[in-house]
Amino acid sequence: MTVVSPDARRARASNHTSSVVEQLGRAIVAGEYPAETMIPLDPDLCEMFDVSRTVIREAKKTLSGKGLIQSKAKVGTHVRPPDDWNMFDEDVLRWHSALRSPGRFYDELLEIRLIFEPAAAASAARHANAGDCARLFSLCDLMETSDNRADFAVADYEFHKQVLRLSGNRFLGSLGDMVQTALYALFLVEGEQNFLAIRAEVAQSHREIARAICGGLPGPAGAAMERVIRDGHARTTGTAG
Structure with a gap:
């Protein structure tokens, strides 16, 4: 049996979270999910990115901190208007600079x-x-x-x-x-x-x-x-x- 250390598990989860943040963030900035529209539900995101629900929750928390999304109980998670995004955030700036x-x-x-x-x-x-x-x-x-x-x-x-x-x-x-x-x-x-x-x-x-x-x-x-x-x-x- 292969034993994976707690530190290794945390590092792997962190990498998965960063990957989800990167892909979702780029998609939102590119307009694939327009303002006020809902992003997929957590189970769908888990399947889309092949990650756990914990990873999805952490990724959404990060994107929320950047001002890109907002979650509401029993409603879901919607994309916030671009005027609400944190344009001083390094990732948000980088995603914009990568647009066509x-x-x-x-x-x-x-x-x-x-x-x-x-x-x-x-x-x-x-x-x-x-x-x-x-x-x-x-x-x-x-x-x-x-x-x-x-x-x-x-x-x-x-x-x-x-x-x-x-x-x-x-x-x-x-x-x-x-x-x-x-x-x-x-x-x-x-x-x-x-x-x-x-x-x-x-x-x-x-x-x-x-x-x-x-x-x-x-x-x-x-x-x-x-x-x-x-x-x-x-x-x-x-x-x-």
Whole structure:
């Protein structure tokens, strides 16, 4: 007889729960279960995903915490309107970025990034020291010399994360996951393009942000960040001139 340890059982249940959350979450965000419609009953979900009722309950609890669904006794579980979803949740952001036509999502992401990232860059210009500046410029160098899209994307994300951290505001610093998801979305869309063609241009535009921050120029730093965000959005939506 094979004996399975309690820890192994818990790990397996956790993996199953994560899988159900991932598949149901993606389906809801993609509109397969429209707002106010009911998702399948627990027995049906158990059969659909070949998991226990305990796994389904935990998955529904997780999705409820993200604002996607709401359960009512003797009624069932319905999908909540998109306006009720937690758009700061990393999974919800990621599921949106994976949509085939996430037009509204990109526009809303542009709007919220324009609210906080230029402000973070301006604040960073008041706080950055020599070591901080060296890090920013080294990330620009990495963007310019990356020979693959993965390294380029990591350097891009780390640059924006560094600017948020340098703002000195913990709330702004905590928004790094949102920026990471935004840049991941760009990474996916630009996968069909030759990143080498835009590598130097993108690195240069980030270098302008670094120069303004390290020159102690809040206004120009914020303006340079806004240009980078708008240019990225234009490439993503195919509106770049």
